[in-house]
Amino acid sequence: MRLDEEFKKSGYFWLPSNPEKRIPGILVIKDGGSIELEVVGLFDDSIDGINRAINGSDALDRIVGHIEKHGLVTLDDCFYKNRNISFGGISKSTVHVNRAFLGVAYEEKEIMLFNHLKFSVEGIDEWVGRSGIKVEHQFDKKSASITYNPPEEIILNLNNGMKLQITFTWTLPGFPSQKEAKITQKTYFKLSSDQACSLNDFISVAYKITTLLGFAIDKTVCIEKVTATSEAVRQDIGNEKTALVPISIYYPSLPFAKNRPKIDQHRMLFRFGQIQNDAERIVNNWFGAYDQIDPALNLYFSTKAGAHKYLDGKFLALAQGLETYHRRTSKMKLMDEDAFEKLTSDLIEQCPEEDREWLSGRLRHGNEVSLSRRIKSIIEPFKELLGTSKERNKLIRAIVDKRNYLTHYDQSLETAVVKGEELWVLCLKMEAIFQLHLLQILGFTQSEVKSVFENSHELQQKLKKI
Known part of the structure; x- marks a missing residue:
């Protein structure tokens, strides 16, 4: 959550189960939505409350209060981040808050709807x-x-x-x-x-x-x-x-x-004006995509949000995201499922009994296609945007070799894999391929996807031949 400036308000706070016991505190909300409450004293300073504090019982669940300028506030899903018990002195404690509701005071077990x-x-x-x-x-x-x-x-x-x-x-x-x-x-x-x-x-x-x-x-x-x-x-x-x-x-x-x-x-990539006549279908298609390719979407957005400090991590997320996307949207196998099951059954039957469990495990995913074939299949709908056949094969090889090297650290690939600026360019191309497919998931036709590409300088730059 974006906050242009830190939210910091003083007030009095109490537990809904004990509204008579009110203690002063400062509520702080920082950019990003992290919320903390610093209080003077304890919400429960009875012997039982102090014993629970000593024994590490930190949960507070819900706190309500009254803060300057905003009035009532409810703090939900709370627990002590650190708690100080001072006998005879002033004790300050910090409470972590997951959600803050300004303008209302909910009861202890009241359901928020x-x-x-x-x-x-x-x-x-x-x-x-x-x-x-x-x-x-x-x-x-x-x-x-x-x-x-x-x-x-x-x-x-x-x-x-x-x-x-x-x-x-x-x-x-x-x-x-x-x-x-x-x-x-x-x-x-x-x-x-x-x-x-x-x-x-x-x-x-x-x-x-x-x-x-x-x-x-x-x-x-x-x-x-x-x-x-x-x-x-x-x-x-x-x-x-x-x-x-x-x-x-x-x-x-x-x-x-x-x-x-x-x-x-x-x-x-596109503006609302370009989809306004079909916005309802496109938005619902996006929601449907989360039911089908949620893991792939999470990997894609992790690379956009800067979750990966190093370029190798970003590459692996994109490679895994594309592979996961293909698994979720394609039924491609090496051979017919019935034929594979028969072949597997025959092999296990002929295998020595003491090795059958091992062989069964090795064959469990034996009908899966290689990453190379998955990437080739993903590229196919947009191959005219990705250069000649030779250039596309080079792109596929670069993705597969780099993924295999980073996953298995195969030393034979160390000198062949892309690094530095070449890896950065490879990540841009993989991101662009992802975007082209997500446009299709939204419901854009092939001609509409091509139109988006022709009008998007950023997308063209990502696929630019270097």
């Missing part, structure tokens, strides 16, 4: 590309007029029963505006469910939406500004009317990159 989750993602304004701000200049009269009409919301129906809205918030100039007139607009995603859902359900969907946006932008982008509402949590606004209480939520969301990405519309 929500109907709506609104969040923004880095790059969403540039990707959606819709603005209600219109500026008209009249240079001859040295004047200008600025008008604002909110863009229409976009509503997509998800196969999981939720609705996904692309919505907009805005601020207009205050009064009087004698020196400055400022209009701002911000784009958000909003998930809605008629049936109240757990936060985990919403977070899972929000994560997939974020990775879709990151794939389209070709950057690691982070969630920011998350708020939720529940039909069960309302506030009185007078005249016998109630309104939903907006609950700000903080948690260590994924994906996350330390530095905010530089977003450039011209460097995106």
Whole structure:
């Protein structure tokens, strides 16, 4: 979760089971969503509580509090990170918090359910590309007029029963505006469910939406500004009317990159405008991809988020990701399954009894095709983008040799494998191949994939012959 500045607020905190025992503390939320609570004293300073502390019982589960400027807060899934017991002095302890809910105080065992989750993602304004701000200049009269009409919301129906809205918030100039007139607009995603859902359900969907946006932008982008509402949590606004209480939520969301990405519309793989007529199908295809190729997607995004400190690690993740992708999307085998089972049975039957278990283990995956054949099959739909037959074979050989060397450290391959800049270029090409296939998974036709390639300078550079 992206925070532009550290969140640090003082307040009083207590356990829902003991609201009379309130202790001072400071709640700190850092960029990335890590949350800590530093308290003075202990939530339970009874003899039993101190004995539990001495014996290492660190779980606190849920803490509620009241902090400056924000009022009520609920801290969930908590435990002592370090705990100091000072007899006669001041003791400070640090509590690790997994999730913080600002604006509400939940009871000890109260189940948190929500109907709506609104969040923004880095790059969403540039990707959606819709603005209600219109500026008209009249240079001859040295004047200008600025008008604002909110863009229409976009509503997509998800196969999981939720609705996904692309919505907009805005601020207009205050009064009087004698020196400055400022209009701002911000784009958000909003998930809605008629049936109240757990936060985990919403977070899972929000994560997939974020990775879709990151794939389209070709950057690691982070969630920011998350708020939720529940039909069960309302506030009185007078005249016998109630309104939903907006609950700000903080948690260590994924994906996350330390530095905010530089977003450039011209460097995106594709923009919302290119898929707007088919957006619902494409978004649902992306969700379906997680059911089919989840491990491959995780490996791909790990390389984009900088999870691998060294280039060898990034290469291995890409190689494993491509292999896993092919395993999940292809039924390719060396021979017909029935024929292989018969061959296996015949071989085991003729094998000495004391070696049959060993042979059975060796044959278990004997019908799997080689990495070389998998990479060749993956390349086939886009072979015209990857050079001549000789160049493609060289690419396949480079991937297979490097994977085998790093996996088995075969010394005979040490002088043949790519290193340094050549390895970096190889990783770029593997990443591009991954992207071309993910476009297909989204539902892009061959001609549409080709159009994306022709209009993407970044994608062309990754496959550039060096």
